[in-house]
Amino acid sequence: MGYERSVSFITVETLGVLDQEEEDSEGSRPHSPAGKERISAQKGTHLPRSIARQKLGYYPLPAREAERIRSFLAFSQQDTSVLDPCAGTGAALVSITSGVRVVRYAIELDAFRAEEAGKIVDQVIQGNCFDVHCAVESLSLLVLNPPYDHEVSENRNARMERLFTEHTYRWLKPGGVLVLVIPGDGLAECAEVLAVHFRDKAIYRLSEPESSQYKQIVLFGVRRTRREREQLKDRDVQRAKSRLLVLARSYSELPALPDEADRQFAVPPSGPVQLIYRGVPLDELEDLLPTSAAYRQAGRILFAPEVRSTGRPLTPLHGGHVGLLTTSGLLNGIFGDGPDLHVARWESVKVTDRFEETDENEVTTIRERERFAQCLTLVYADGTTAILDEGSRQS
Numbered sequence: 001m002g003y004e005r006s007v008s009f010i011t012v013e014t015l016g017v018l019d020q021e022e023e024d025s026e027g028s029r030p031h032s033p034a035g036k037e038r039i040s041a042q043k044g045t046h047l048p049r050s051i052a053r054q055k056l057g058y059y060p061l062p063a064r065e066a067e068r069i070r071s072f073l074a075f076s077q078q079d080t081s082v083l084d085p086c087a088g089t090g091a092a093l094v095s096i097t098s099g100v101r102v103v104r105y106a107i108e109l110d111a112f113r114a115e116e117a118g119k120i121v122d123q124v125i126q127g128n129c130f131d132v133h134c135a136v137e138s139l140s141l142l143v144l145n146p147p148y149d150h151e152v153s154e155n156r157n158a159r160m161e162r163l164f165t166e167h168t169y170r171w172l173k174p175g176g177v178l179v180l181v182i183p184g185d186g187l188a189e190c191a192e193v194l195a196v197h198f199r200d201k202a203i204y205r206l207s208e209p210e211s212s213q214y215k216q217i218v219l220f221g222v223r224r225t226r227r228e229r230e231q232l233k234d235r236d237v238q239r240a241k242s243r244l245l246v247l248a249r250s251y252s253e254l255p256a257l258p259d260e261a262d263r264q265f266a267v268p269p270s271g272p273v274q275l276i277y278r279g280v281p282l283d284e285l286e287d288l289l290p291t292s293a294a295y296r297q298a299g300r301i302l303f304a305p306e307v308r309s310t311g312r313p314l315t316p317l318h319g320g321h322v323g324l325l326t327t328s329g330l331l332n333g334i335f336g337d338g339p340d341l342h343v344a345r346w347e348s349v350k351v352t353d354r355f356e357e358t359d360e361n362e363v364t365t366i367r368e369r370e371r372f373a374q375c376l377t378l379v380y381a382d383g384t385t386a387i388l389d390e391g392s393r394q395s
Helices: 012-016 019-026 049-054 063-070 091-096 111-117 160-171 184-197 209-213 226-231 234-248 282-291 293-302 319-327
Strands: 004-011 036-042 073-075 080-084 102-108 123-126 139-144 172-183 198-205 216-223 265-267 333-335 342-358 364-380 385-388
Touching: 063 091, 080 091, 091 102, 091 139, 102 111, 111 123, 139 160, 160 172, 160 184, 172 184, 172 265, 184 198, 184 216, 184 234, 282 293, 319 342, 319 364
Parallel strands: 073 265, 080 102, 080 139, 102 123, 139 172
Antiparallel strands: 004 036, 172 216, 198 216, 333 342, 342 364, 364 385
8 A cells, every 4th residue: 555645845055966065175166046846645555576677677767757857068169078877778878968069878788778778868888887998087877777676795795886877987087977867765775875975956856657666766966176186175065975875765755856947057068988798798799608518417407308208107106106107297288280279387385175074063073185186288279278187178
């Protein structure tokens, strides 16, 4: 069951802009209009983790949200290099950078999506983002929508949102703009990097149904220069982290990303960059694997041929024999011909027998006994199906 909670008027100034406390050390910055908005949110549902991992944590940004993000970015008339380290099909990156002179770079792990991105993006690397090397402080815009999951490691179990942010933010030049799309509760994992290395941060709640389902937010930030970082005081960093941690628990109170931008982030110009992939060439490895001698030797164990037994048993089979044969799959197969051609699959199913006994004092005792019985599923060539067990026959 979902729940809905209404919140009284929340100003964009209060929750959309995080760096007000840093004005003394960093000077003036764009001011967000003091518009007020009544906000309500509905708790969404999440995909099971196994399914999410099958799709490699791919949660594409809705097109309407990408258009709204575009209105917040002001590009120069000079060439600009932009990167999406988790590009998917590249549609979001193209929409966010539409109508300006940019060189679009993309990294995507999935082969099919990387191929689709290659049709609309200038350069695509198909592989793991953590195996890609790029010159530090070379990009003008980083659009990051990382997988929403934990890493799988013996020694660490960090969130992927944090790992991707820590790995890629260094590629942004000072004054470069970060566009980070993550679930609201993932903000806490990235608080350290965001508080130290980014200023002029603004956070909005994404309102499209696909985004609300996963409580997605978008964070805009401008990377600080080295001098700005050196001038930061510990209390300023701690205050910024505390604000981020509070907002990570206040998704429903964030202002929704508006159709018309209430502030602008200037994207500085930059020259072309070189992305170098030093990981395993996944596609080539997949093509060469069947011809590998080691793979053929391992295949005898990993993909052992199906065991087939033929002939008539010397003595009639009793229930135990049939149970062993069915659970081992030796009675499965294709049988018959013509209209009787069918696939048979046996399995053992647990059956609970229920007994009731009433004594002379009219006390009823219920006893249950579990045992295994055999069930046969048949699928005929014409599409007819049948399930045969002890007590029923369905077709």
